Amino acid sequence: MRAHNERLVLTILRRHGPMAKAEIARATGLSAQTVSVMMRRLEEEGFLRRGEPLRGKVGQPSVPMRLAGSGAYFGGLKIGRRSADLVLTDFLGKVMSRARITYDFPRPEATVRFACDTFKQLSGQLDPVKRARIAGLGVAMPFRLWDWATSLGLAPEEMEGWRDYDIATELENGLDLPIFMQNDASAACGAELVFGAEDRASDFLYFYLGYFAGGGVVLNNQLFTGRNGNAGALGSIPVPDGQGGLVQLIDRASLCVLERAMRAADHETASLWEPPAAWDVPPGILSNWVQEAGRGLAHAIVSSVCVLDLSEVMIDGWLPTHVRDDLVTMTNAALDKMDLSGIQRPTVRPGHVGPDARVLGAASLPLSHRFLIE
Template identity: 50%
Template sequence: MAVQRGTNQAGMRAHNERLVLSLVRRNGALSKTEIARSTGLSTQTVSVIMRQLEADRLLRREAPRRGRVGQPLVPLSLDPDGAYFIGAKVGRRSLEVVLVDFVGAIRHRMMRPHAFPDPCEIVAAIRAEVGRCAATPGIDPERIAGLGIAVPFELWNWAEEIGAPAEAMGAWRHADIRGELAALLPYPVYLQNDATAACGAELAFGAHSGLLDYIHFFVGAFVGGGLVLNGSLFTGRTGNAAALGSMPVPDGRGGTAQLIDRASLVLLERRVVEAGLPVEALYDAGADWAPFEPQLEAWIAGAAQGIAHAVAAAVAIIDFEAAVIDGAMPEAVRDRLVARVAAELSGLDLSGIKPPALRAGSIGPSARALGGASLPLFDRYLLDQHALVPREAPAGPEPA
């Protein structure tokens, strides 16, 4: 999201309000003194901004911090009920819709499996679910800021891989689900690549707020990626930056393959089907994957090798602090995958480059839907993170 500072008073005020909201989101509750020190704005200017944001119910006062000389500091934090965002994930195997509050807590969630996504059915289902979100007890529908859709780009190219009829998936070539829903709903509607959206969810709501540069892997039915540079989501010229699924990696047999053919969950699904086991649990991250253990172990080995090589290739181009790995899988499985990637990475020749830290993602299976919800959040309330490199680190609490 690019935000212009503006040359008039209204433009500058809007810029500064986004700046304050972005700093509080990144650092947690902050006082006006801490924000003034971090931004270079005068204390008086910050006071005016924070009073307005409090009046708009976007910030709320916390308990004063005592024990210092002078008046106690009164920190302000994000008000969870200040705004709400709807996110929809259109997956190869399921549709997920979430209603998220201003701090990223899920207030309503729906998941519906499908054999393959049909654009007409997807539009109808999302429209119906948006109505249910607006009727969720305890939320003010007037404060819903928008709907964001996370969807794999060029879905028609994956018909064979997911066992869908080519003609049915071909309907996606001309589908404009964003435009259709925008014409039907009273909210702004946004659309983004699903893996990039998952990375946006980590940036907006995750537990890695101290990271400024990282590559993000999301392992779903197909593996994909996202890119954060200088604390800002980088989507690239076509919105498809960090298309990690297309990265060439060793195929395990002496040749090369795309990462999508080494680290995607459809590969595990095929192993499970070949073993004569039911696959439904694979698309329920709360399920027990222990019955698939032999197939799971073999899949983790291949996926980890592919991801490790992708990490090495990526860090040779940009000196990332970290590689964050998340996915539509149980937390224990994700942690096993991260550990195996670390082991594979340690065995590669990384002469001349510094390997990044490997971290498990903090969002999990709903990252793509939450990433959809983050699209109106970034557009309506936050500043481009490139503007947030502080002059002096805030003296407030450590980032969550």
């Protein structure tokens, strides 16, 4: 019960920001004495710190309590089709340090070697006390990587090494830390859930556009992944191909589609896999992709809302901010032209985490496991 109550307090403070003890008591339903004892203990253990007293009211000044960034640290590893990112974050989700590699396709042993060697370097920058507060490494990666060889333009055997590779065990042996695994798109959705805006809905649909389009579903402030971990596999939703047929959303709204268009025009594509601020995409090609992706997203949204009756949809991705915003505008415009009889039109808005959503979602896995409640 003590552990549950402490997690409850940490979850509330993460969601709503600094609060006084009396406010926390009201929010949790716990007695003022219980909250006082618990807050004192969490402060002594380094998870909370006091804010400046708020004066001007009758009685003792109110002292807001907030999360302490040095309370714990977390590693996040994103393994993508074209790049891998590694971050070390603090208790607030602030990135303390980071590293990344790009490649033609991911190889198991090389990826683990990058993660172990680099994480040791990043964590070595912390003093011994802080280093002892590292709670684990989260890993966000596509499930069944070997199924995507053809989409990456590879022979199937080049990705076959992932089929029987136990990356969690290899990382745990190399780092001596707890390892937590999740699908990359679900992890991005989890980052929005943990680090996103306070005013978001408690139920929402989430799209993340990376090499492939994917996403996640949040119901009652919980990431819903389903029995096999594939709930929210939004990239697999059938959408019109513009020629009278159907294709999966990944064939309309993924960055691999943009990459193919750039290559067909003999344009270099390496910038797509660098941080989005460095994108170098011809405006005409980018505009066409945004239009087609927006139409595909609109159809996927309608299909999803028919089943789940969600009021809010967020769109994010490995995208420059202005491209993400244009994509939201195009998706809304496409929805306005569709027959929505019988369903409530959802609000479509940009996500709040941005390109780092997958790697921050990975870092949120040990954070959620150790310090939050669903």
